[in-house]
Amino acid sequence: MNDAAEIARLDHVSHRYGRTVALDDVSLGLPAGRMVGVIGPDGVGKSTLLALVAGVRRIQTGEVLALGGDMAQRRHRAAQGARIAYMPQGLGRNLYPTLSVFENIDFHGRLFGQGRRERRARITDLLTATGLEPFEARPAGKLSGGMKQKLSLCCALIHDPDLLILDEPTTGVDPLSRGQFWDLIGSIRARRPGMSVVVATAYMDEASRFEWLVAMDDGRVIASGSPAELLERTAKPDMEAAFIALLPPEKQAQHQAVVLRPRPPGLDAEPAIEAEHLTRRFGRFTAVDDVSFRIGRGEIFGFLGSNGCGKSTTMKMLTGLLPATEGTARLFGWPVGSNDMETRRNVGYMSQAFSLYSELTVLQNLELHAQLYHLPPHDRPVRIRELLDRYELEPVKDARPDSLPLGIKQRLQLAVAVLHRPAMLILDEPTSGVDPIARDAFWRTLIDLSRDEGVTIFLSTHFMNEAERCDRISLMHAGKVLAVGAPADLVQERGSASLEDCFIGYLAEAAGIDREAPAGPEADLPAAAPRPGPHRHLFDPRRLWAYARRETMELLRDPIRIAFAFLGPMLLMVAFGYGISFDVEHLRFSAFDQDNSPESRQLVEAFTSSRYFSEQAPIRSAAELDERFRSGRVQIALEIPPRFGLDLQAGRVPEVAVWLDGAMPFRAETSRGYVTSLASQYAQQLVTERTGAAASGKTVSVETRFRYNQAFRSVNAMVPSVMMLLLILIPAIMSAIAVVREKETGSIANFRSTPVTKFEFLVGKQLPYILIAMISFLLLVLVALIVFDVPVKGSFIALALGTLFYVAATTGFGQFISTFMKTQVAAVFATALLSIIPAVNFSGLLVPISSLSGSARIIGLSLPPAWYQPVTAGAFTKGLPFIELAPNIAVLAGFAFLFLVLSQLLLRKQEA
Amino acid sequence: MAAPAHPARGAARSQGPAPAPLGFGTHVANVLRLIVKELRSIRADPVMLFLVLYAFSFAVVSVASGASTEARNMTIGVVDEDHSDLSRQIVSAFNPPLFKEVVPIGPDEVDPAMDTGRLVFVIDLPPRLQRDVLSGHPTSIELDVDATAMTQAGNGSVYIQTIITQEIAAFAARSERNDTAPVRVVTRAKFNPNLQTSWFTSVMQVINNITLLTVILTGAALIREREQGTVEHLLVMPLVPIEIMLAKVIANGMVILVAAGFSLLIVVEWWLGVPIAGSIALFLFGAGLYALAVAALGILLGTIATSMGQFGLLVIPVLLLMQLLSGSSTPMESMPVWLQYVVQTVSPTPHFVALAQAVLYRGAALSIVWPQLLALIALGSIYFAFALARFRRVIFGD
Numbered sequence A: 001m002n003d004a005a006e007i008a009r010l011d012h013v014s015h016r017y018g019r020t021v022a023l024d025d026v027s028l029g030l031p032a033g034r035m036v037g038v039i040g041p042d043g044v045g046k047s048t049l050l051a052l053v054a055g056v057r058r059i060q061t062g063e064v065l066a067l068g069g070d071m072a073q074r075r076h077r078a079a080q081g082a083r084i085a086y087m088p089q090g091l092g093r094n095l096y097p098t099l100s101v102f103e104n105i106d107f108h109g110r111l112f113g114q115g116r117r118e119r120r121a122r123i124t125d126l127l128t129a130t131g132l133e134p135f136e137a138r139p140a141g142k143l144s145g146g147m148k149q150k151l152s153l154c155c156a157l158i159h160d161p162d163l164l165i166l167d168e169p170t171t172g173v174d175p176l177s178r179g180q181f182w183d184l185i186g187s188i189r190a191r192r193p194g195m196s197v198v199v200a201t202a203y204m205d206e207a208s209r210f211e212w213l214v215a216m217d218d219g220r221v222i223a224s225g226s227p228a229e230l231l232e233r234t235a236k237p238d239m240e241a242a243f244i245a246l247l248p249p250e251k252q253a254q255h256q257a258v259v260l261r262p263r264p265p266g267l268d269a270e271p272a273i274e275a276e277h278l279t280r281r282f283g284r285f286t287a288v289d290d291v292s293f294r295i296g297r298g299e300i301f302g303f304l305g306s307n308g309c310g311k312s313t314t315m316k317m318l319t320g321l322l323p324a325t326e327g328t329a330r331l332f333g334w335p336v337g338s339n340d341m342e343t344r345r346n347v348g349y350m351s352q353a354f355s356l357y358s359e360l361t362v363l364q365n366l367e368l369h370a371q372l373y374h375l376p377p378h379d380r381p382v383r384i385r386e387l388l389d390r391y392e393l394e395p396v397k398d399a400r401p402d403s404l405p406l407g408i409k410q411r412l413q414l415a416v417a418v419l420h421r422p423a424m425l426i427l428d429e430p431t432s433g434v435d436p437i438a439r440d441a442f443w444r445t446l447i448d449l450s451r452d453e454g455v456t457i458f459l460s461t462h463f464m465n466e467a468e469r470c471d472r473i474s475l476m477h478a479g480k481v482l483a484v485g486a487p488a489d490l491v492q493e494r495g496s497a498s499l500e501d502c503f504i505g506y507l508a509e510a511a512g513i514d515r516e517a518p519a520g521p522e523a524d525l526p527a528a529a530p531r532p533g534p535h536r537h538l539f540d541p542r543r544l545w546a547y548a549r550r551e552t553m554e555l556l557r558d559p560i561r562i563a564f565a566f567l568g569p570m571l572l573m574v575a576f577g578y579g580i581s582f583d584v585e586h587l588r589f590s591a592f593d594q595d596n597s598p599e600s601r602q603l604v605e606a607f608t609s610s611r612y613f614s615e616q617a618p619i620r621s622a623a624e625l626d627e628r629f630r631s632g633r634v635q636i637a638l639e640i641p642p643r644f645g646l647d648l649q650a651g652r653v654p655e656v657a658v659w660l661d662g663a664m665p666f667r668a669e670t671s672r673g674y675v676t677s678l679a680s681q682y683a684q685q686l687v688t689e690r691t692g693a694a695a696s697g698k699t700v701s702v703e704t705r706f707r708y709n710q711a712f713r714s715v716n717a718m719v720p721s722v723m724m725l726l727l728i729l730i731p732a733i734m735s736a737i738a739v740v741r742e743k744e745t746g747s748i749a750n751f752r753s754t755p756v757t758k759f760e761f762l763v764g765k766q767l768p769y770i771l772i773a774m775i776s777f778l779l780l781v782l783v784a785l786i787v788f789d790v791p792v793k794g795s796f797i798a799l800a801l802g803t804l805f806y807v808a809a810t811t812g813f814g815q816f817i818s819t820f821m822k823t824q825v826a827a828v829f830a831t832a833l834l835s836i837i838p839a840v841n842f843s844g845l846l847v848p849i850s851s852l853s854g855s856a857r858i859i860g861l862s863l864p865p866a867w868y869q870p871v872t873a874g875a876f877t878k879g880l881p882f883i884e885l886a887p888n889i890a891v892l893a894g895f896a897f898l899f900l901v902l903s904q905l906l907l908r909k910q911e912a
Numbered sequence B: 001m002a003a004p005a006h007p008a009r010g011a012a013r014s015q016g017p018a019p020a021p022l023g024f025g026t027h028v029a030n031v032l033r034l035i036v037k038e039l040r041s042i043r044a045d046p047v048m049l050f051l052v053l054y055a056f057s058f059a060v061v062s063v064a065s066g067a068s069t070e071a072r073n074m075t076i077g078v079v080d081e082d083h084s085d086l087s088r089q090i091v092s093a094f095n096p097p098l099f100k101e102v103v104p105i106g107p108d109e110v111d112p113a114m115d116t117g118r119l120v121f122v123i124d125l126p127p128r129l130q131r132d133v134l135s136g137h138p139t140s141i142e143l144d145v146d147a148t149a150m151t152q153a154g155n156g157s158v159y160i161q162t163i164i165t166q167e168i169a170a171f172a173a174r175s176e177r178n179d180t181a182p183v184r185v186v187t188r189a190k191f192n193p194n195l196q197t198s199w200f201t202s203v204m205q206v207i208n209n210i211t212l213l214t215v216i217l218t219g220a221a222l223i224r225e226r227e228q229g230t231v232e233h234l235l236v237m238p239l240v241p242i243e244i245m246l247a248k249v250i251a252n253g254m255v256i257l258v259a260a261g262f263s264l265l266i267v268v269e270w271w272l273g274v275p276i277a278g279s280i281a282l283f284l285f286g287a288g289l290y291a292l293a294v295a296a297l298g299i300l301l302g303t304i305a306t307s308m309g310q311f312g313l314l315v316i317p318v319l320l321l322m323q324l325l326s327g328s329s330t331p332m333e334s335m336p337v338w339l340q341y342v343v344q345t346v347s348p349t350p351h352f353v354a355l356a357q358a359v360l361y362r363g364a365a366l367s368i369v370w371p372q373l374l375a376l377i378a379l380g381s382i383y384f385a386f387a388l389a390r391f392r393r394v395i396f397g398d
Helices: A046-054 A074-083 A101-111 A116-130 A145-157 A175-191 A204-209 A227-234 A239-246 A249-253 A311-319 A341-345 A362-372 A379-390 A406-418 A436-453 A487-494 A499-511 A541-556 A559-579 A598-608 A622-630 A644-649 A665-691 A714-745 A748-753 A758-786 A796-818 A824-841 A854-861 A865-878 A882-906 B009-014 B024-043 B046-056 B058-065 B085-091 B107-115 B129-135 B150-174 B197-228 B230-236 B241-271 B280-304 B308-324 B337-346 B349-362 B366-396
Strands: A006-017 A020-031 A035-039 A061-066 A084-087 A163-167 A196-201 A212-217 A220-225 A271-282 A285-296 A300-304 A326-331 A347-350 A424-428 A456-461 A472-477 A480-485 A587-593 A613-615 A636-640 A655-661 A700-707 B076-080 B121-125 B139-146 B184-190
Touching: A006 A046, A006 A196, A020 A046, A020 A061, A020 A196, A020 A212, A020 A220, A035 A046, A035 A204, A046 A061, A046 A084, A046 A163, A046 A196, A074 A084, A084 A145, A084 A748, A101 A116, A101 A145, A101 A541, A116 A145, A116 A175, A145 A163, A145 A175, A175 A204, A175 A499, A204 A239, A212 A227, A212 A239, A220 A227, A227 A239, A239 A436, A271 A311, A271 A456, A285 A311, A285 A326, A285 A456, A285 A472, A285 A480, A300 A311, A300 A436, A311 A326, A311 A347, A311 A424, A311 A456, A341 A347, A347 A406, A347 B230, A362 A379, A362 A406, A362 B024, A379 A406, A406 A424, A406 A436, A436 A456, A472 A487, A472 A499, A480 A487, A480 A499, A487 A499, A541 A559, A541 A758, A559 A714, A559 A758, A559 B308, A587 A598, A587 A622, A587 A665, A598 A613, A598 A636, A598 A644, A598 A665, A622 A636, A622 A655, A622 B349, A655 A665, A665 B150, A665 B184, A665 B197, A700 B129, A700 B150, A714 A748, A714 A758, A714 A796, A714 A824, A714 A865, A714 B150, A714 B308, A758 A796, A758 A882, A796 A824, A796 A865, A796 A882, A824 A854, A824 A865, A824 B308, A854 A865, A865 A882, B024 B046, B024 B197, B024 B241, B046 B058, B046 B197, B046 B241, B058 B197, B058 B241, B076 B085, B076 B107, B085 B121, B085 B129, B085 B150, B107 B121, B107 B139, B121 B150, B129 B139, B129 B150, B139 B150, B197 B230, B197 B241, B197 B280, B197 B308, B197 B349, B230 B241, B241 B280, B241 B366, B280 B308, B280 B349, B280 B366, B337 B349, B349 B366
Parallel strands: A035 A196, A035 A212, A084 A163, A163 A196, A300 A456, A300 A472, A347 A424, A424 A456, A587 A613, A587 A636, A655 B184, A700 B139, B076 B121
Antiparallel strands: A006 A020, A006 A061, A212 A220, A271 A285, A271 A326, A472 A480, A636 A655, B121 B139
């Protein structure tokens, strides 16, 4: 196998994720210029292998050579990376759902530095070749699975790669689209014979299309060679059987062939399921269009069709999960209603994705369902024991489902679905991604259930060999049922060679494609464009612009993020402006005058005349005073003792008490200040009255000047500080999300597999957020002026420039945090906490920076907000000129630079 | 065959189903089982558990002992143009912890020091101050205050005035110019005699945590089920949406209530030594009603957001708004009247804050706080009904 040149070679490569071993000492050569298939079920290490060859994952142990160089070396990857195209696993994972077909490819073209005309020409070629031309303007998220995969392929092919790596490109795609996809790859290879293609697939029946096969199991390569060689070596008729034969003996021992048994006769008298003209629309989209069928009792009825053809929607209508827009469904003669509990007790349902509680153990999941289906208490343990035995779950009963292999998880789902002994099972793709041995075991249980217990089974599948095991099948496409019948009858009816061929025939007919002219649009492919010269720049503004442009487009199409960006700051500014106020006014004041003399009334008068107090009805008893405080109806009370007037006249210095509501200490403290000055005014007034002149020691007055804020309005001080808080909180969260979102949706793969540099990626993604932050800054200035009447008194230029550097720093801060985060929700909360805590506590919002000491001061000064708050306060309230704010502005610019450098250092171009 | 062949239920069904025995008891049983499930889910999420534990213990302590609106460490500068015994005596009266060390400055340094925010207070002691005081000649001392430092400016200037007046009075007294005020005014603070900020902030932190964590926990529980697809699974079972929602609301609300109760008893009362005046049971009753309302809000937000990330973006502004405008940061009466009406109509939080302050600080009883309880019940029901309607619609995909 070393005869031909190798496009890639792996030497003793091992890879693990935590304690899971993905690749176990793999050594392998992949021939150049060929179409290489990597086959095996889910979770055997196919994706890891491909990612290592593509250079998007960091090599842990061993050596990977590709395109004649060591993929561990950054220089090799930078130089040769542009010759590789990588399409990650999952439908449209490297696409941006809100961007149109054209915009998606255009973005990829820009990443490779192609000019406008070159891009246009290439995109037109690719769209014509793939038949996507009519959908140029459609958002990628609204394409069918097959179309998404074609679009992904277009994106991968935009730069004429020499090595094309496709990770499960046809999983979840209907057989017709699958065929078209492979034809397309074939014609591209015909056009560029030198191109090597490496494909991973879980469909064994696709294996015959490849020129070279690598069969994998449990992180190891169990065989490689041409398909013919492998079939010959194992002496099996098809690849699936050959694959089982290649497995290690102990695994093969678990395998038992599926034996079909005929249904007992006489069960078709009354149908188990009857669907009549079922239709379901979502808005203007018709997911299921006038579907009718009957399923007999005990029948195994298979539903075939591509992702998004309406299978799942039909199943949900039958379970009552979704109400039908039109038509009726009957189960055992009774109409299905969404609130019909009795129907639900007769149905067991297994949804497409694993949907049991991963936080509960296997046993707890079973118990929960036993309870919710109201199994009699004495029956529960018996039934659960029975199921644990029958589905071989006993050894894992205390494990959480997450830690189990897919095959066992599916068995658990089936056990849960049959737990309440339903007369019918509705199973949505129960075997998707499960390895062949586990799949056969699963089918044996299904056949037992159907034949021995008369359970009606309604399931959907992508596998043709499973479809052949069904009593009858229904072919579905674009919401319509194309054909119903026994598999053999359908094949015979159409005169097809196989069920797959038959299905494709129906699909092609429905789509109006003439299969007799397979030349199709692919034949029109133009000759390969001249290869772009090897001009690989370290910095290319076009790539940076590609990211900035795309980020902006995506953002503008996401209402939640746009609302957060613009509405968020303004709403919060209003809330902070009104909500955090240190103005203490309208204090509820009441007098408890036990003297009622002219002197006491004069004292009360002194208090009630204060503009801070609002006078309440007088208090008449000590108990009432207590009671009024307790209910919060009084916040300040003046208690004047009996004989106050007499004592005063006699010069005996009577004592009056002022009670404050201490529940809110700041308010109480401020009211105490008011009381102190009122009391001293009153005293002075008395002295003046008595002696006729301001004779005594009150010759010295303290004149307080409230600078910058003469009216001493809280809002004048709060608005600039709040601006500091909001312009870190919102921009940092948004820019953090921007990066983490790509990690979560998988489009980060484009950053990893294209020549874009870390700097271009970071700055490109940062620019839109700086722009947005500057717009919301202007809006905030308007809110300050219009709502709170707080104008900019000082240099607006200094404020604007300081803000520009500040938001550059805060968006950089967000990106810096994002390098540690994996999920959006973690990024949101972590960024919120990390920005709110220092901004509120250590940056002059509550406590002036000059009053901070120790660690609080260090934390404050090592983050941008503490440097920006003096700029806003200076420009808004203090009316300072540019020159006085210049030092702070310079420090902010330093922070912007610092965070960019830090993010660059921490961001990894390769996945771990 | 391991399973005993059960009678073909379809055959029985074809005779027509017995009317479904879905009494009230069945619903209650379902809700109880689902509550157990929710509690198990919470227990299996170490991050959330840690968050709840941390928020109700260390976060409360750190807020109580950290950021404070008590005036402390105030920066003060003095322009001493008198250089007399009196002026030195006044300067020496400004001491820690209330003040940082006094910074002596020249008259021309005042503006830069205040512009840059180095000093918040500057006192200008005029020339001939001592002589004027002794001779009874009227004079004035200027106090410049940086009024952008809101937490310090107001109270700080009152302290400084008082200190100066006292020092001058004491100085004058020594020089035989006796002068006593004709009335003695004593201020006493009820419920918090020493006006310690921590008494206020610790309890308010517990209250804010109840809002924050109930919304996040409940919303996240719903979104997790939506993302995992387990909600669908619940809906094919013989359950109705209200059971699912009630279980979430009750289970998450209960966890928060228990944590809040412990936090008040152990962290606030025992650890921080803050006395709690009223009945904790009454408070928890109110908190229970409140938790139902905000848990419904969490469900509501969980139906609007389709992913955890979106949920995060939605929940942060909503929570900040609710908290800031609730009266737990600054008094309700400081807000414009129209805004008070708006938040009291829209949000349950101000009612709960009012209730909590009344019960926990002032020891108010049911006879006083019943209007707040009624408001909580009314708003809670509206929230719950609205959330349920959305929950049904979103999950059923209409």
